[in-house]
Amino acid sequence: MRVTYILYVLISSVLVNAFEPISTTIVGAGVTLGLAAVGKKMYNHLHESCESKWVAFNSTGLEVALDQKLFGQHVASRVIQKAVTGFMNNKNPKKSLVLSLHGWTGTGKNLVSQLIAENIYKEGMASSFVHQFVSTAHFPHLSQIENYKSQLQQWIKGNVTNCPRSMFIFDEMDKMHPGLIDCIKPYLDYYEYLDGVSYRQAIFIFLSNAGGEHITQVALEFRKAGRDREKIKLQHLEPALTLSVFNSKQSGLWHTSLIDKNLVDFFIPFLPLEYRHVLLCGMAEMSAKGLVPDQDVVDQMARELVYFPKSDKIFSVNGCKTIGSKLDYYT
Ligand SMILES: *[C@@H]1O[C@H](CO)[C@@H](O)[C@H](O)[C@H]1NC(C)=O
Numbered sequence: 001m002r003v004t005y006i007l008y009v010l011i012s013s014v015l016v017n018a019f020e021p022i023s024t025t026i027v028g029a030g031v032t033l034g035l036a037a038v039g040k041k042m043y044n045h046l047h048e049s050c051e052s053k054w055v056a057f058n059s060t061g062l063e064v065a066l067d068q069k070l071f072g073q074h075v076a077s078r079v080i081q082k083a084v085t086g087f088m089n090n091k092n093p094k095k096s097l098v099l100s101l102h103g104w105t106g107t108g109k110n111l112v113s114q115l116i117a118e119n120i121y122k123e124g125m126a127s128s129f130v131h132q133f134v135s136t137a138h139f140p141h142l143s144q145i146e147n148y149k150s151q152l153q154q155w156i157k158g159n160v161t162n163c164p165r166s167m168f169i170f171d172e173m174d175k176m177h178p179g180l181i182d183c184i185k186p187y188l189d190y191y192e193y194l195d196g197v198s199y200r201q202a203i204f205i206f207l208s209n210a211g212g213e214h215i216t217q218v219a220l221e222f223r224k225a226g227r228d229r230e231k232i233k234l235q236h237l238e239p240a241l242t243l244s245v246f247n248s249k250q251s252g253l254w255h256t257s258l259i260d261k262n263l264v265d266f267f268i269p270f271l272p273l274e275y276r277h278v279l280l281c282g283m284a285e286m287s288a289k290g291l292v293p294d295q296d297v298v299d300q301m302a303r304e305l306v307y308f309p310k311s312d313k314i315f316s317v318n319g320c321k322t323i324g325s326k327l328d329y330y331t
């Protein structure tokens with residue numbers, strides 16, 4: 001970079017001298033422009049920008065990450081890989097990508113958002129183009145709802161204007177005020193431009209526990225029938241993700257308005273995790289902490305967790321959620 005820059009200045013000054021005096025101003029302007037371009041390049045080299053050096057999808061990377069880091073979610077894993085790859089490879093998508101992730105706590109919804117971010121943005125979750133909102137933390141007061149609305153709209157618009165390939169993660173979607181959900185609907189829709197801004201490159205990810213009980217029911221029935229968990233297919237879980245399920249008071253009305261308009265591209269179910277998956281999470285967590293994975297330690301930790309249903313204790317109540325801190329205690 002520096003060498004190019006010095007060469008550029010040298011050559012430019014030779015040219016300036018050669019064409020004195022007529023072209024001085026023209027070449028001078030050229031030098032200034034050239035310097036500005038070099039300066040901008042150097043800046044982008046060191047600071048995150050919306051360019052391909054910082055924002056580029058790695059399909060293999062996502063596949064490998066899902067395979068090695070997400071446990072017990074063969075259905076979710078496949079849908080996510082397909083959905084994200086399809087969208088990212090589409091040069092001209094007709095709308096933003098909207099994924100709705102459903103399932104019990106600790107089943108990997110946050111992890112999946114993180115893996116997607118890491119394989120699109122070089123800076124992963126720390127990227128200035130990834131925005132995460134947790135309903136109860138960011139929008140806690142009902143009385144402030146009008147402020148939240150205009151703020152959220154400004155943020156989405158401002159950030160997508162800066163970088164069309166922006167990602168917005170909404171956690172605890174089932175606790176989000178319907179008014180707030182309404183205010184983000186236009187960005188999920190098929191408009192080419194809204195006030196001069198196109199949202200078609202953006203990614204929205206909704207996380208919620210809605211449908212979790214029904215998903216668990218399906219997993220339980222498979223097990224009771226002696227069928228392999230890995231044989232569960234998306235179509236077995238789809239009824240658990242339908243409108244009627246979401247109309248329950250607990251999950252709120254948000255789906256109704258989003259489903260009605262087909263604004264969600266993929267509903268992705270996360271299965272409840274069994275003992276053996278908790279073990280896998282534990283082993284992976286130990287490696288991630290720089291420890292040598294120890295089956296005995298992980299086993300001991302996994303046995304202390306709470307499982308449900310009470311009668312046959314199959315699924316971990318907190319999934320893999322608290323494993324990081326639990327392991328600190330056992331190691
Ligand atoms: C994409 O991910 C794969 C697997 O993690 C990795 O080996 C490869 O270097 C990545 N490619 C780029 C361009 O980062």
Ligand SMILES: *[C@@H]1O[C@H](CO)[C@@H](O)[C@H](O)[C@H]1NC(C)=O
Pocket residue numbers: 131132154155156157158159162
């Ligand atoms: C982008 O979103 C963040 C919240 O994640 C907000 O603080 C910031 O002001 C937004 N930027 C613009 C330009 O709107």
